[in-house]
Amino acid sequence: MKTLMKGNEAIGEAAILAGCRYFFGYPITPQTELPEYLARRLPEVNGVFLQAESEVAAINMVYGAAGAGARVMTSSSGPGISLKQEGISYIAAAELPCVIVDIMRGGPGLGGIQPSQSDYFQATRGGGHGDYRLIVLAPASVQEMADLTGLAFELADRYRNPVLLLGDGVLGQMMEPVSFNPLPAGETVKPWATTGCRGRERNVVNTLYLNPEELEAVNHRLQEKYRLIEARECRAETYCTQDAEIVVVAFGIAARIAKAAVDGARAEGVRAGLVRPVTLWPFPYRMLAGVLKRAKAALVVEMNAGQMLEDVRLAAEGCVPVSFYGRTGGMLPGSRAVLEQIRLLGGKKYGHYVRPA
Incomplete structure (x- = not known):
């Protein structure tokens, strides 16, 4: 229930x-x-x-x-x-x-x-x-x-x-x-815990x-x-990445917003996909690198000034350009704004930083 x-x-x-x-x-x-x-x-x-x-x-x-x-x-x-x-x-x-x-x-x-x-x-x-x-x-x-x-x-x-x-x-x-x-x-048993040492050697933290x-x-x-x-323990979720030319990377609520934008892009014929890291550490570098090697561009979407962006660039290892779209201070990125960034990348207008609309 x-x-x-x-x-x-x-x-x-x-x-x-x-x-x-x-x-x-x-x-x-x-x-x-x-x-x-x-x-x-x-x-x-x-x-x-x-x-x-x-x-x-x-x-x-x-x-x-x-x-x-x-x-x-x-x-x-x-x-x-x-x-x-x-x-x-x-x-x-x-x-x-x-x-x-x-x-x-x-x-x-x-x-x-x-x-x-x-x-x-x-x-x-x-x-x-x-x-x-x-x-x-x-x-x-x-x-x-x-x-x-x-x-x-x-x-x-x-x-x-x-x-x-x-x-x-x-x-x-x-x-x-x-x-x-x-x-x-x-x-039920944690032999290292400080639970009293009667009958055994004492544990020290x-x-x-x-x-x-x-x-x-x-x-x-x-x-x-x-x-x-x-x-x-690396964990991540992928969505429409099998043939994705543009890979959006986002986590948390930003990933749900980005997923709606990916659906919008797909409806327009732009082959977009989404990778959502579930473990931020350990970060799924290897899995993401494999997806990015099949793509033409990556877009990182975050509610900050570009923090996970660094890990995505490390995963990309220069194989694709990595762009960023973010909002700060408590502002949420809109799915339409993310879709517009995907459209720009779909038009081969690659960049490293796109200012929030």
Whole structure:
């Protein structure tokens, strides 16, 4: 049975079904419905909801609960995620599983409360200090908000790594029918967790290594894990790419807008297609490169000034020209404007940057 829910609420219910019993966070638009939902639901399943005194406090509470082996989550938007960066780096270094939700708003600075995709760099480049990575999942519908939440907890446990669910304010606020599938409740035994050491050697959660050789060994281990994740966990959706001469690349709500533009182009006889990365890290470089080698041009559509654009250019490796169309500050790209950019490329008017209409 399907239920009409906001994206933020769908994340909350999916988290509970995935076995999350601890949430620590702080309100910020446009994600506040998520903690509001969990404040009601978690006590019903003997879980713990705590509104922390700050984002810094919240992420360190996540650190503690994750270290004890609990399935735990926090959420925020751009400015709040910025405040959590030190704690996120600690959690990644300690190799602790948790889920972090970022429902993006316009930036930089305090920005505005309208939807945006301006946190791409922050999410995919680590954001905090040191050489670490987050697995980053980008839903494009309320149903995916639910489905990818379950996957996020699964991947977090599998790789002992924080997973970031990166949605925009449109997806967080919009309502769509959603169904909830049975989700794995997670590992029942986590031998590394700090659950008391009676009868065994104690476990220590630590990220401080004064011996440089020891710290380098830790970094080598982390990088090996990240290479494994890159090899196993790349995800993307393709649409009409088999014969596409113009490949549009977009994620999140921008991908849904771009899909409508691709349909419009096809109706006019322009062979357009769409690639939607679902994992922003690891980014599907190899898959995208294969699609682009069969194309004549690529168009990146984002709700920012061109952040994923860098990854698409890396995937293209110069084999096709890569153009960009974006809106910033909380403005959404329109499907007609995207269609016009496809028409321009279809007329062989290639470029590297097209200013928003």
